[in-house]
Amino acid sequence: MKPVIVVHGGAGRIPQEREDGSRLGVTRAALKGHSILKRGGSALDAVEEAVAIMEEDPQFNAGIGSVLNEKGEVEMDAIIMDGQNLGSGAVSAVKNIVHPIKLSRLVMEKTNHMLLTDQGALDFARAMGVPEVPGEKLISDRSLERWKEYLETVSKATPTPVPVPNPTLTPNPQEVQKDLGTVGAVAVDSTGNVACATSTGGLTNKRVGRVGDSACIGCGGYADNNIGAVSTTGHGESIMKVVLARLTLYHMEQGMSPGDAADAALNSMKTRVEGLGGLIVVSNSGDWAARFSTENMSWATVKDDQLHCGISAGEIRTQSVEEALGSIGS
């Protein structure tokens, strides 16, 4: 069958000055994944490499460019999943590496576990010879500014050091939309295998040790050759409440198209827990969708040598892969 790759660069509100960078970033990632699939590579390799490119791109909230926790540090979550055997690897609250998605794949392939966290994840990275980088190398100017802004808001709003749920911190659609930018990819390869990958820096000013949806199987992503693959983005705690990726695939098992399943799942999340987000999905037969309930989500896909991408609701820009390769200057 003809392979398909779909990527996202996060759901949220993308300011006009960042639109071009986001579009370029997801286009690059989709083309990278496509190039792997086109030469007969696996869905797993395609989603890993597509996400790895976005982890290196400070446009996105993953790897370099991750948002900062309450202590001004980068702590990242990621997951990768193989639809063939439901194998998966994930890391949570990991620091000092550029590619949590590659570490996730090592967890999947080199251990009998599926999720390693925090110091244990970093110890494993060292044992596997993964290059370590100083935390500040992952911090972009934008993340630092955003963190300082947030700290000011918080210091005005919370005179007490005791952790209590603060109404001013309760995610409201406007505030939360600034924070998003998780990256992800889904693919089906020429042999019909599907895979997903998701990577994120999480929420600005999150507590140390906060783990979001991206490390949790079924929430940040899910892949099953019998159905398809999903990668999600948006308000992590809401995505977890409805186990969004698996929910989308259940709708497809019940006969819905990828687009209808995505809309139904996002709609449940909005109505039941007032959560906003987005997702990309590909079926095992190569049908795909990119949907979101936030203002924007940058996404791109390559199928049949055509690249499609968009940022706003209803927007689809199309060009040939050849033209797209020219436009990104590679």
Added chain:
Amino acid sequence: MKPVIVVHGGAGRIPQEREDGSRLGVTRAALKGHSILKRGGSALDAVEEAVAIMEEDPQFNAGIGSVLNEKGEVEMDAIIMDGQNLGSGAVSAVKNIVHPIKLSRLVMEKTNHMLLTDQGALDFARAMGVPEVPGEKLISDRSLERWKEYLETVSKATPTPVPVPNPTLTPNPQEVQKDLGTVGAVAVDSTGNVACATSTGGLTNKRVGRVGDSACIGCGGYADNNIGAVSTTGHGESIMKVVLARLTLYHMEQGMSPGDAADAALNSMKTRVEGLGGLIVVSNSGDWAARFSTENMSWATVKDDQLHCGISAGEIRTQSVEEALGSIGS
């Protein structure tokens, strides 16, 4: 409606000499949960207290009595979930506390997050004034013996310090069944709210930082007033692959009874990923089931002032709550 509580003390192989202790432990926990529900308490309080009692009981692999990781330390995972609003709190790889389930509830109620891990979870426990205990207070003689036995097997099997998947470590049904003993509870209260709670020490000799199903929403537990509540136990990585708790509830949404849904979900896990385990489930109308694909699972339930409990397939012992209270000496 009439409230119902169901608890489990873990799926696996329960040696004859531990049968009485396991039965007593789950009976105590079910009676504790029942006493809360009977006086009009919430499902959430009932599952929390039922699990907390088992965390204090060295019979079970949770809290005191948790199995040890590769370094001989206790690292625990837990989750609690409220079916009313899909709110949930969880902790992963947390040390030095007796009650991960109570810390999970604090995560749910006192933060805007759902999952805190490792050092961040411990920092949060300190900020909330949760009593800290030395790691060795959580270690039972049995856990220590089991860990030493396992270390010997491993040292014979793996001459290399490099972490690679080792065929002798790949979970096989016989070996893995020794390790289980996760505890959990599900309940529906008199107002029709459902809740679940799960707590575990994980797998003997697990890598530092390994997180299993119990901390992952949809895997170790799920609760939704529209359907019911589930708590799972068994081989964590297999449970994660099929998102077992949510899968069971999907089957119920499709019209299956709790028992049929539990059997179908456990059967999927066995056929698709060769995983063994068990689960307890209660529907929002008070129907319940306790099922397992392992040799044993200790479980108990109270409904209509009758206590039922069992350990082996097909075994159901029944007595009145009054008799049961007498038999546990309270």
